[in-house]
Amino acid sequence: MDRLSRLRDGALVSRRDPQVGDILACGWGYEQTRIDFYQVIRVTKTQIKIAAIDKVYVTCGGGPGNATVMPVPGKSTLAKPLTRRFEYSTETQFLECAGPRAELSYGQPLVSITTQSDRTYHCKIKSYSTAKLWDGSACNESGEY
Secondary structure (H helix, E strand, C coil), X not given: CCHHHHXXXXXXXXXXCCCCCCXXXXXXXXXXXXXXXXXXXXXXXXXXXXXXXXXXXXXXXXXXXXXXXXXXXXXXXXXXXXXXXXXECCEEEEEECCCCCCEEECCEEEEEEEECCCECEEEEEECCEEEEECCCCCEEEECXX
16 A cells, blocks of 8 residues: 555554643744743643743843743743643645646645644634644744844
């Protein structure tokens, strides 16, 4: 069975379910970019309870108000924990495949398949911000100018 058939049959689907202890990063702002971190403290079938956690400034520089921040797991802020419904992200994968509706990219025929491969979860914090599973790297934050 080729890769395309396995994707269509769901054989390559993997999903990252929420787990207690997960760290979520939430970037928001317009003229400034602020980063908030949250730690999952409870998981149900459709919701997570998250606590805002502190961050540490790893580097400062590159202009006024620019910094790189990292979360401090387990060090909760005084904010009340939030309960939020979580959703899974999907991504579109392009596979080399000749077909009647194939597109050309760099001269190669491609077909677009929306899969649930390597799905991760996210949750809405406020109307203007979404928290996503933190990837472990430092996050860039900008402040007042």
